[in-house]
Amino acid sequence: MLELRSLTAGYDRRDPVVRDVSLTVAAGESVGLLGPSGCGKSTLARVAALLHQPDRGQVVIDGEPARGWRHRAPRAQRTAFGVVFQQPRLSADPRLTLTQLVAEPLRATGRAVEVPDRIRELARTVGLGEDLLGRRPHEVSDGQLQRACLARALVLRPRWLICDEMTAMLDASTTAALVSAVETYRADSGAGLLAVGHDKVLLERWCDRTVHWDELARS
Amino acid sequence: MADTRSPQAEASQTDPATQVTWRSATGRAAAGTRRSSRSTRAWRVWSSAAIVAAVVLAVLIVPPLVDLDEQAVHLADKLLPPSLSHPFGTDDVGRDLLLRCVYGLRVSLLVGVVAAVVATVIGTAVGALAAASGGWVDRVVMRLVDVFSSVPHLLLGIFIVAMFRPGVWPVVISVALTHWLSTARIVRAEVLSLRSRPYIDAAISGGASRWRVTLRHLLPGVLPQAGLAAVLMVPHAIWHESALSFLGLGLPTHQASLGTLVQGARSSLLAGDWWPTLFPGLFIIVPTLAIAGLAGAWRDRINPRRRSELML
Numbered sequence: 001m002l003e004l005r006s007l008t009a010g011y012d013r014r015d016p017v018v019r020d021v022s023l024t025v026a027a028g029e030s031v032g033l034l035g036p037s038g039c040g041k042s043t044l045a046r047v048a049a050l051l052h053q054p055d056r057g058q059v060v061i062d063g064e065p066a067r068g069w070r071h072r073a074p075r076a077q078r079t080a081f082g083v084v085f086q087q088p089r090l091s092a093d094p095r096l097t098l099t100q101l102v103a104e105p106l107r108a109t110g111r112a113v114e115v116p117d118r119i120r121e122l123a124r125t126v127g128l129g130e131d132l133l134g135r136r137p138h139e140v141s142d143g144q145l146q147r148a149c150l151a152r153a154l155v156l157r158p159r160w161l162i163c164d165e166m167t168a169m170l171d172a173s174t175t176a177a178l179v180s181a182v183e184t185y186r187a188d189s190g191a192g193l194l195a196v197g198h199d200k201v202l203l204e205r206w207c208d209r210t211v212h213w214d215e216l217a218r219s
Numbered sequence: 220m221a222d223t224r225s226p227q228a229e230a231s232q233t234d235p236a237t238q239v240t241w242r243s244a245t246g247r248a249a250a251g252t253r254r255s256s257r258s259t260r261a262w263r264v265w266s267s268a269a270i271v272a273a274v275v276l277a278v279l280i281v282p283p284l285v286d287l288d289e290q291a292v293h294l295a296d297k298l299l300p301p302s303l304s305h306p307f308g309t310d311d312v313g314r315d316l317l318l319r320c321v322y323g324l325r326v327s328l329l330v331g332v333v334a335a336v337v338a339t340v341i342g343t344a345v346g347a348l349a350a351a352s353g354g355w356v357d358r359v360v361m362r363l364v365d366v367f368s369s370v371p372h373l374l375l376g377i378f379i380v381a382m383f384r385p386g387v388w389p390v391v392i393s394v395a396l397t398h399w400l401s402t403a404r405i406v407r408a409e410v411l412s413l414r415s416r417p418y419i420d421a422a423i424s425g426g427a428s429r430w431r432v433t434l435r436h437l438l439p440g441v442l443p444q445a446g447l448a449a450v451l452m453v454p455h456a457i458w459h460e461s462a463l464s465f466l467g468l469g470l471p472t473h474q475a476s477l478g479t480l481v482q483g484a485r486s487s488l489l490a491g492d493w494w495p496t497l498f499p500g501l502f503i504i505v506p507t508l509a510i511a512g513l514a515g516a517w518r519d520r521i522n523p524r525r526r527s528e529l530m531l
Binding site (some may be wrong): 046 | 423
């Protein structure tokens with residue numbers, strides 16, 4: 001269970017973007033978080049993935065409170081989350097090939113031996129052709145790059161997936177492919193999902209339940 | 220550029236409708252000067268490249284190839300004006316100036332390149348450390364950088380040189396220790412801007428340690444900037460070496476370096492002998508401007524919005 005307990009967060013202590021918001025995602029559950037742009041849902045997603053330190057409040061992962069943020073979070077807690085960001089261009093290091101991009105978390109956690117097998121398996125899961133794997137981010141389209149970013153998020157088999165507007169930049173067929181890749185992974189692993197977006201139709205079809213930002217902020 | 224302009228110019232004379240200007244304001248302002256400035260720039264790059272190539276060949280090939288002693292004194296030949304046997308003339312103890320200039324340039328280039336590399340390594344390490352750590356480490360380190368840069372370079376350099384016996388390495392240390400500050404600032408700013416990119420978030424989420432993020436993602440991102448800073452530093456370091464030697468603090472006077480050559484020739488200048496100062500002076504100016512010209516062209520390539528200027 002992933003619990004966000006009365007979080008207040010933002011980039012200026014006097015004017016937080018997220019005020020006293022609580023949200024719970026049960027194990028294996030998928031929750032869609034809807035809201036207009038600029039309301040703070042991405043900030044909430046970053047806090048949930050331990051990438052942004054909240055001013056107040058707590059993130060509790062399977063009964064254990066988060067023990068730090070960003071680098072200070074224990075590696076086991078950090079890697080429990082797979083994060084996919086809105087803009088694939090910005091979330092891929094331009095110097096790495098797609099293979100290196102996907103393999104990076106494995107290498108960073110000292111599991112380089114698993115790289116070839118996992119890459120082959122994940123390329124199939126997210127629908128990346130062999131010929132694309134050797135290319136660098138500027139040589140592939142946004143959709144292809146986002147597939148690689150999803151593969152990177154899945155490579156450590158996280159227990160939680162945080163998709164922050166994962167499909168906002170993409171066409172309908174890529175959106176469908178990515179969503180089905182996420183769902184395949186969740187069916188296999190029983191991972192929970194927090195999908196943030198503003199596409200009501202998509203999130204309502206995709207997720208077990210959707211929450212509107214206004215309801216969260218009011219409670 | 221000329222080809223695209225002339226049909227339009229003709230059309231605008233014949234057809235009133237095309238007299239409406241469609242070029243952007245910046246395009247209009249630049250249209251008159253662009254052609255000449257582009258060819259000037261190409262000329263500058265190629266002449267710089269030719270000079271740098273010639274200089275590097277000269278300092279690499281001449282000393283091992285010609286077995287001449289640049290320190291050999293021939294008092295009978297002192298202060299000969301430029302001639303066929305001594306193209307740059309001779310100095311006040313009869314040493315051949317061309318040979319001494321080449322040897323001097325060799326020493327100055329060595330000092331310049333080594334000092335620039337050392338300064339860039341120090342600056343990159345400090346800048347990356349400050350930016351990657353953030354918080355109080357960043358504040359303390361950068362205030363120290365401010366304090367160091369508030370002391371004039373030359374003064375600090377003199378202080379450092381004065382602690383050692385005269386020689387090449389004290390000069391290298393002195394130039395390197397006074398020139399890493401600007402690189403540290405550049406690298407810190409670059410790392411700070413890279414650090415907030417989502418791919419760093421993704422790396423953290425993928426379990427990367429602080430070290431791994433810095434070495435794998437941040438430093439490779441600042442390498443082009445740091446490399447450019449290093450090349451721009453070379454002429455600066457050469458001037459600094461010349462200045463220290465000119466003040467009598469750098470290399471011992473018998474050892475040819477561009478600074479000691481100019482310094483030694485000052486007395487003969489008053490007697491009307493111009494060549495012992497002119498040629499070493501040209502050897503300081505021309506190669507360093509050529510290196511700066513090449514570095515400027517490189518900077519224009521990687522950052523076209525900022526036109527090159529010398530980093531003086």
